[in-house]
Amino acid sequence: MKQLFNCAMSIGEEMLISGAEVHRVEESIRLMCERFGAKRVDVFIITSSMVATLYTKEGDSFTETRRISTISNNFEKLHRLNQLSRNICSSNLTAEEIKIMFEKAINCKTYSFIVECIFYAIIASAFTLFFGGNIIESVISFITGAIVRLGILFFEKTVGNNIFTKFLAMVIAASLSFTALKIGLVSSVDKLIIGNIMTLIPGVGLTNALRDLFTGDSIAGILRTISAVLTALAIAAGYFLVTILGGFLI
Amino acid sequence: MTNNEILQVITGFIGSMGFAVLYNIRGKRLIFAGLGGFLSWGLFVILNKIIPNEAVNYFLVAFVISVYAEIMARILKTPTTTFITTSLIPLIPGSSLYYTMAYAFENDFERFLQKGAYTLQLSSALALGIIVATTLTKLINNLLNTKNKL
Known part of the structure; x- marks a missing residue:
């Protein structure tokens, strides 16, 4: 027993x-x-x-x-x-x-890291197009997405903290987008950053949080909600940090 | 449908499919998870032509897609989370969330409040749709269970 x-x-x-x-x-x-x-x-x-x-x-x-x-x-x-x-x-x-x-x-099969990386990039570029970006912006988003995934892998190994990892991932995404703007590849960073936000945003966390809350598991639901909100704030903080620094540099 | 809307439906499908791969969904379930993303934005575009209120449409789509997820989960004998999380991806208001942040940074408070309220409205509508569907499913499940016991 x-x-x-x-x-x-x-x-x-x-x-x-x-x-x-x-x-x-x-x-x-x-x-x-x-x-x-x-x-x-x-x-x-x-x-x-x-x-x-x-x-x-x-x-x-x-x-x-x-x-x-x-x-x-x-x-x-x-x-x-x-x-x-x-x-x-x-x-x-x-x-x-x-x-x-x-x-x-x-011990079921998982997709290899390369495949995961490519799909991360595909999501970023798909949502850049989705929110009205053009082809060039979508291609840059694709590259940014792949680099962000590599960054996340590195930070997960070294930092470990999920929320801080998201913050650093957003810092990478935003800095790459601003670099593309500086070089003159794009006229605005908006669509690039939106595409990358979509891959980082805790949409799933929030969905699960709501489902937990309303099937009667209030404590688990609240914990999940808090972690989703904190992640969203961390992403915003990453964006702010880069824009402030970018303001000094450009 | 305009070209832009068709592009959105297709990229929405690709986005959902991409997340389905990241969450290690395989086989038949992968197709239905992606299809959910296609349906959710397709339905939203169609509803937008009938009802001129995006928040109401968000609610309706979230509700319908949650029901779709519950049904697919029962057919394919897998947890509902698999379909609900991936299918609703295109509805996440990433764009308005970004502009809310951008306006906050530019000290443009009027537009910040406007965009922020709009983002909040959309996400609450989305949440409400999921909640209503989840509660309804629970109710039906409970009714069926008590019926079996009697």
Whole structure:
């Protein structure tokens, strides 16, 4: 029983890290434990911590806590874990079988960094066109986007702090855009910066925050909202810093 | 539709698809995530011709797309987040957010307030659409669950 409970917690933890809503994770852990034959399960999850206690019919109880540090969106992994938890609920699997399937699910394929970099650049250039930029601006946006992604990789390794990484990413994006303006490639930086804002903005964070808030997980929702707002402010701060410096230099 | 609108729908689709790749969505789900982005901006452009109020249209599109996400999630047996986050990407008011910042920097308070209020209006409409759809889904789920238990 303890082994099975441990598996359920690991699945829940990985689901939360891959970007699942709190409600879904709590529900999955509860259903899995009920399938294992628990009398009662109490699960409490916020974005940075998980606590669950399982009460068996024999009168024992197990408690586990998990600390969650970073949440990144990996919906393929989430999909596989979700399938696994459904499987567990519909068939009798042993702890060993679950562990093998769990390992398989978390080691799913991810796109290589180069592909990610290219798509980052494509998003930036697509949104430059979307908001009314011309072809030249879109090409510059493409290059800026790719460099920003490289910058983010570097800062994630060295700085680690998500909000500060976004700030520095915006600094890079804005400085490159102002450089393009200085060289005379474009007549205004507006569309270039807008394209890059779209890749950095915490739209997903805010969407998840709202969904958490209104499915009854107020604390997790509030935490997510705060982090989304702080990220947006960090992006604005990055832009301001470059414009002030740019004002001195140009 | 004007050329500009067609370009927007196409780039909106590419943008959504790009985010879907960044979030490591694969296979059939990748196509439907991108399609969501295409639908959301396409619907917005069409609604704009009928209702001359962008905030109302944002709300309507957010609501319809959330419902689309819930339905697709049930068909493809995957969490709703997969579709809701990617499909609504083109609606994020990145442009007006940028101009709000730019006007704040230029000390142009009249335009700053105007743009800021507009950004806030659009994002609240977007949020409200998602909230109404989420609450409605929860309600329907609860009703179905109680029906099964009876």
